[in-house]
């Protein structure tokens with residue numbers, strides 16, 4: 001394997017997005033929702049650079065096995081908080097086909113939050129099967145399978161501090 005995006009670069013991505021959240025949501029006490037498990041590392045990094053009042057929440061929407069999406073998305077763990085009238089910011093690790101985030105958007109919109117904002121550490125727009133455009137993107141990448149900093153390969157490698165690729169997948 002080799003490093004594709006270094007830890008330092010990930011921290012810079014988190015700082016930039018946190019800065020935008022600080023400016024936009026000051027005084028609004030938004031819910032900063034981590035989409036488990038993949039976004040746990042980026043959500044935690046983002047939170048370090050947030051200097052406004054926020055509440056932290058966790059959901060799990062899962063369907064991904066191995067290196068190919070199964071196309072079926074389920075909410076395995078729901079929010080603990082009523083989001084009616086709240087500003088909700090979903091933090092995802094990577095948007096690939098867009099199925100997970102478009103399912104989450106449809107589900108959460110029914111609960112009438114004041115606003116829904118989507119943050120993703122990485123975006124693979126070339127892989128979309130449904131329309132979905134995140135509001136804040138750490139970095140756009142090509143159609144590559146990446147892992148580390150929360151992202152897994154069959155539950156392995158989430159703990160790596162950098163985002164990595166398998167060498168044969170890079171070119």
Ligand code: IMP
Pocket residue numbers: 038064069092093094095096097098099100101144145146147151152153
């Ligand atoms: P989507 O529903 O196809 O957009 O997929 C979103 C989920 O697939 C992400 O939250 C990841 O868990 C997983 N995923 C997509 N691409 C990758 C990748 O390159 N590495 C690891 N997981 C990925």
